[in-house]
Amino acid sequence: MVNDQTSQTLPEHKWTMVVDLDRCTGCSACVVACHAENNVPIVNEDQVWRGRSIHWIHLQRYWEGDYPQKQARFIPTMCQQCAKAPCEPVCPVYASLHSTRQNLNLQVYNRCVGTRYCENNDPYKVRFFNFYPPRFDPPLEQQLNPDVTVRSLGVMEKCTFCLQRINRAEQAALSEGRALRMDEVIPACVQTCPPSALMFGDANDPNSPIRQVINGNRYRSFRLLESLGTEPAVVYLKGGEAHGGQ
Amino acid sequence: MAANEAHLPVWKRPLPEDPRLARQAQQLREEHLNLDPRPPDEMMETVMRPTTRAPLAFWLIWLLLGGGVLTLGIVWLIQMIGGIGIVGISRPVMWAVYIANFVYFIGIGHAGTFISAAFRALKISWRGPISRAAELVTVFGLTTAALFPLIHLGRTWKGYYLIPYPNGRGLWPSFHSPLVWDLIAITTYLTCSTLFAYLSILPDVAMARDRATIPWRRRFLEVFSLGFSGTEGQWATLNTALNVFTYALIPVMFSVHTIVSWDFAMALQPGWHSTVFGPYFVVGALFSGAAAVIIVLALVRKFMHLEYFIRKEHFNGMGLFLLILSLTWAYFFFNDYLAPWYGKAPADVALSMRFERGLGAPYWYLMLFANIVVPWSILWNRRWRTSLPLLLTVAVFVNVGMYLERINIVAIGLGINELPFDWGVYRLQLPETLITIGAFSLLGFLFFLFSRLLPIIPVWEVQEGQQEEELRHEGAGMVVTRGTGE
């Protein structure tokens, strides 16, 4: 827990994302939204070919079968915000640490020295490194979100569940002296998803919509690489042929 | 031996009259350094002569090595300014040649400590002349290795964040992280190996100081020797200090490479997450280190004309050591291979396929050939073991094999992980090659520098060994220590 006074007065949240694979069409609108919201840089074609593209949320795509029955299976993957994150204890400088109040995995850009151990220990490989200084050619820098740090060369970055939006909503609620409403907090990808395949909320709150979704879909829910014991905060709901559909 | 001979130094005692005994005595003296004392002056002269005289080839090679070190510096600077992207790492292969180099250079240092500390504790008699060259492999190897954690950082200029120091922000490094364990362990090992080397060189520096004629060398040696004069108090404290260092450095040595192996073993990465990594890496380090020491000894013996000191018995001992280590390494390798093969976890199977049939196959099979087939087929035979060219070949193969072992684990192993969408391939780029060449150049450069200034053979330890040998055979009071050789 980061040592701040306000944390004593604010409730503990368990931010959870639900990904309904039955609804996901693979349109990648979430990827674009995340780029726009979080100042995620674009790398050039050569770097993409070398495997250095940065997409905090991306669609893992697997091909099944042969032509003409070839099919693509995709899973939107973002930082799973594990409760027992393996990427955290290996960071030598506390750039990757855990917020016990938000139950999120924090990435402190200015502390990161770039050892890249966190990426090695991350079984989901959802962390991205800035191999070169990120470029925002003018006038694209006018589009950058001032709420989110623009990272420099040599730091790791990853999905934060749009922590800046969570903080904004909490501060607004705090300044107005009321409780946080669940519909106030919505990450960019969730906001954008056309078929509402992505859902977000506080699983600690028994009345929140996300709690209802999780409770109602236990028969088809799973988490990625559960056997590793990382306790991810992202719940996937089986869809398509994996669960009685087409 | 006749009574009147007892007061003669060994090199003056006549051979027995019986020709067969004479031949035997002669052969013993040739084979065993400890049975063949020479006047201390002569020994020191043999050791110090190469420091004052060097052929042109020496200077040319040293210049070349200096160029290599400069290359290291320049490429590193370019990498820091332009971005570490010029190197071949990518997602998911975030560690590659730099970390393999790091592990390799720390590894070759372990045999040095083993020879100078563990052999000393075990009172192995043939360790005498080779311990300093071995210790230097440790010190210089660790110095080179210590550069790589800085080189591979994304923000090298912030590397000081890893050092635990009180600061205005209340930020300390995370002791949960194996990299911080690395920092502490390697700092301990490097500083204490250097101090150990300094302690053991002190009497030799005094010896060289008393013999030096060139003024700047004399001044340098005077300062370096701290005024050591060989009094009983100084010898007693030196002995205690060396004992403390010996018995402390042995567990530190074992722990250092274990901690380096925990950089990998603590990860959930398939192929890394193995409990056998600790001892596997320690044995691997000793293995590659022994081979490196053999190469250094062979070069030093030939080019510095130290045939008196480094004899077949030393290469025989080192060759046997290498063979034992090769057997032990193969044992641990098999352990590490067997469990994933048996368990058939999908990611582990994918990794094994990459090594056995895929992109990593050439490196994997070459590693096995160099580490197992070559040593086992050559080192069992005493004649081959002591034949210098053959032993040198084996040592070079072992070094190549052990370097490949680290590349396999780090650069190729990271390409396979739990989710197949994230598999990748590592492609070597020019900056990494240049920096690796630069690192080897740095190692050589430091050796060349040392060889210009200080004695590379611990003459006092050789003399001590020879005196112990005499005491053992002939009893107290018969030990003649004298000097001038007339």
Next chain:
Amino acid sequence: MANYLVLGLFEEVSSAAAAIEGVRRIGVPDNRVSVMSGTPIRSKLLGRRPARNWLGLMSLLGALLGLGAAVTLLVGAPLLYPMYQGGQPLIPIPPSIIITFELTMMGTMWVTFGGFWLLNRFPRFGRPVYDPRITAGMIGVLVEADEGRAGRVVDLFKNGNAADVQRVGARPQIDNRAWGRWLAVVGVLLGLVLIIAPLFVYDVIRIPFGTQMDDQASVPYDGGPRLAAPANSVPIQGPVFVSDQPATQPVPANPNSLQRGQVLFDINCALCHGPKGDGNGRLSGFFTPKPFDLTGAPVQALSDQQIFTVISKGFGVMPPLHENLDVEQRWDVVDWVRNLKK
């Protein structure tokens, strides 16, 4: 009584041992005799008591120091500044064992090394009685004795097969003052480091770093746009209804423009809007609504582009004039219309 130092060099252990025994019999106390050699010789061989040294205890002290440092770091830092990682407790036991072991070893060895220097007063300053042949294998026996005994010692050595005997007036073997000064210099340097380093670490002296990410490329909420709007972008001065034309009058209202504008206005616009632009042209009575009063506030408040657009495309009953007037002419008319303002 003046004291003398006698140094005897011996070629072998037995003669050195015999000499030492002889010196003892003469009555010189053991602590006035010291033996120097190029290789360590067991004290038993020389008939001497082994020199006691406190280095072992200092090593133990070093181990405790290392242990203390480890415990301070491992317990102090997380308790003062708790940060959680990976589901591990704040003070995890296995990593703590590792760090404790390493730091204890480091402390042991560093303090041993330092103790070695201290106990032997290294580096040795001064002019000790010494002979280079000692490192060539001679054993040096140094005796400090008063005048009477010194002579007997010299004789004893000469009769005892000494290779060489020297006698000098007694002088201290170590210059303690010089050594003390050296220690003081080292202490001062260390102190300087300990004083200057915190200045940087506690941000008393700040070094600006380029990659501190202090300067962000993004535009903050309270900052305006940093660039001029590129061409074809929506201007802040007003809307653009006709593409390719700027929002504001590109032709300045110089006399030429005004004259041209006036002429064009009289030809094209005065019939309806009147020569003075007040909407009372000769044809104004035929239109409902009547042509606008160009001098009044509603029209003059329009932006240049709006007036331009009305001229180009027409407005209600007013016909478009883009075929009658080219672009520059229309802007000249706009100038004249502005000039009509009351």
